[in-house]
Amino acid sequence: MDHSAPRIDFALIGHQENWQKVEILVNTMRKMEGTEPLSLAAIKDIYPYIPPRKVFDITVNTLRGEPVQGIYVETFISPEHINIKHLQQNLSKVKAACICAASEGARIASLGGFTSIVLEAAGNPLQEVKNTFFTTGNTLTASFICKGIIKACEQKGKDIHQCKLLVVGSTGDIGSACVNYFAGVIHSLLLCARNNKQLQQQAASLQEKDINCQASVSLNALLPQADIIILVASSPVENWDTNLLKETVIICDAGYPKNIIRHLPVHLKQSIFCGGMGFISPGFYFTPKYMEDFYQYPCAGVSHGCLLESIVLSMEKKFEAFSTGRGNISKEKMEIILAMSKRNGIDVSPFFNTEEIWLSSPSPATTNYE
Numbered sequence: 001m002d003h004s005a006p007r008i009d010f011a012l013i014g015h016q017e018n019w020q021k022v023e024i025l026v027n028t029m030r031k032m033e034g035t036e037p038l039s040l041a042a043i044k045d046i047y048p049y050i051p052p053r054k055v056f057d058i059t060v061n062t063l064r065g066e067p068v069q070g071i072y073v074e075t076f077i078s079p080e081h082i083n084i085k086h087l088q089q090n091l092s093k094v095k096a097a098c099i100c101a102a103s104e105g106a107r108i109a110s111l112g113g114f115t116s117i118v119l120e121a122a123g124n125p126l127q128e129v130k131n132t133f134f135t136t137g138n139t140l141t142a143s144f145i146c147k148g149i150i151k152a153c154e155q156k157g158k159d160i161h162q163c164k165l166l167v168v169g170s171t172g173d174i175g176s177a178c179v180n181y182f183a184g185v186i187h188s189l190l191l192c193a194r195n196n197k198q199l200q201q202q203a204a205s206l207q208e209k210d211i212n213c214q215a216s217v218s219l220n221a222l223l224p225q226a227d228i229i230i231l232v233a234s235s236p237v238e239n240w241d242t243n244l245l246k247e248t249v250i251i252c253d254a255g256y257p258k259n260i261i262r263h264l265p266v267h268l269k270q271s272i273f274c275g276g277m278g279f280i281s282p283g284f285y286f287t288p289k290y291m292e293d294f295y296q297y298p299c300a301g302v303s304h305g306c307l308l309e310s311i312v313l314s315m316e317k318k319f320e321a322f323s324t325g326r327g328n329i330s331k332e333k334m335e336i337i338l339a340m341s342k343r344n345g346i347d348v349s350p351f352f353n354t355e356e357i358w359l360s361s362p363s364p365a366t367t368n369y370e
Contacts, residue, residue: 009314010070011106011132012058012307013097013115015077017257021296022047022079028293029055050076052097054104056290060311061282063345068314071104072286073097075115082114082257083235090114102132107319110137110310113256116173117234127321135313137306139323141276142177143338144305145254147348148275149182149228152250155351155358158227166190166226168219168259169233171198174276177329178230179206188212190222193233220244228252230275231259242268256304258354270358276305277349278341298357302349309337315344 016022019040026047027037038046058070075097077090094115101109109132116136127134153160165182169175170191179189183206193199196217203215216222219237223229223244229251231237237259245251245268252275253260264272280301285291313322322337323329341347351358 007069008071008105009068009107010310011073011101011104011109012070012112012310013073013075013101013109014112014307015075015082015114016079018079019044024293025074028290032288047076048078052076052093052100054100057287058284060280060284062315063282064315064343068311070311071106073101098129098134102129106132108133108135108310108313110135110307112137112304112307127324133319133321135309135321136173136323137309138173139329139333140309140312140337140341141305142174142329143334144278144348145178145230145252145275146181147338148273149230149252151348152273152351156250158250160186162187163227164188164190164225166192166222166229168192168229168231168237171195171202172232172234173326173329174254175232176327177334178232181331181334183211190226191215192217192219192222231255233259269355272353273351273358274353277302278305278308278346279349281345298352299350308346312337312341312344312346316340
């Protein structure tokens with residue numbers, strides 16, 4: 001009888017974006033362990049002290065052979081600590097989660113959401129621990145954002161070549177990738193970021209290439225011009241005036257946590273979608289069965305592009321630090337990872353937001369779940 005440990009192709013390292021999701025996660029874990037649920041107040045008391053650990057196994061089907069096997073590792077970073085102010089504490093948790101993934105034997109791991117930003121901010125991009133490679137997943141995320149924008153424009157009848165694109169968080173890793181992807185394609189670029197020096201350097205670099213662009217640290221100064229908005233800032237966007245938005249604007253919120261923290265007017269609900277998301281047409285499932293409690297998207301088969309990158313790479317048996325550092329995402333690499341993704345049955349997800357699926361969004365193909 002073979003008693004060897006099961007193969008672990010990939011690991012997904014993540015965190016929860018709000019206390020509601022933390023409560024669901026913790027009490028689902030307790031339910032699986034046969035213990036009573038805790039109140040949110042009790043969870044808030046203990047959550048910051050829980051060390052990173054594997055929560056469940058993941059099986060993802062592919063169009064090209066055997067399913068790949070992985071694990072989900074939770075960092076247990078508190079939602080209010082998802083900012084650079086808690087850099088050292090978060091860095092410690094993320095590194096511990098990386099060691100956990102390596103100890104479980106994962107061959108490649110994605111650093112989901114804020115976990116990759118922590119390592120970038122520390123100036124210490126992690127590429128390998130033991131025999132485990134690490135990728136931020138930002139290349140596939142940027143690919144899904146850009147392809148999603150193109151599809152959204154097609155559905156809304158917009159000529160993308162005549163549009164002004166506003167990128168909020170334009171100097172970040174994903175933001176700069178989106179800027180470079182659409183430079184020369186879009187009518188003009190509107191750039192917004194917190195660091196004015198980096199912002200002006202970015203604008204100057206584009207202008208040297210005769211790219212029409214405008215930059216400002218003031219979001220409201222740029223909003224009235226925007227036909228399309230990509231939100232990829234590392235923190236929620238505050239104090240923006242939705243009255244300045246065009247009636248026909250398309251908004252892609254690709255932040256994690258979500259960048260928009262106030263509701264849009266009702267007439268704009270079908271104008272915003274969660275960007276950077278992918279759809280796994282062959283299906284996936286969790287062991288134990290966390291799906292019923294933990295999965296919260298309005299359509300089946302959806303996951304974040306950053307997490308899907310390590311899954312796609314494991315399907316292709318390309319165990320490498322595909323996305324690392326900051327500002328290294330090229331249009332060529334975006335097309336490469338997207339092609340790998342598509343041939344395994346993973347593509348841009350249907351359009352949805354935190355409240356509903358777009359009425360014009362195509363129905364996803366049939367998926368297989370257990």
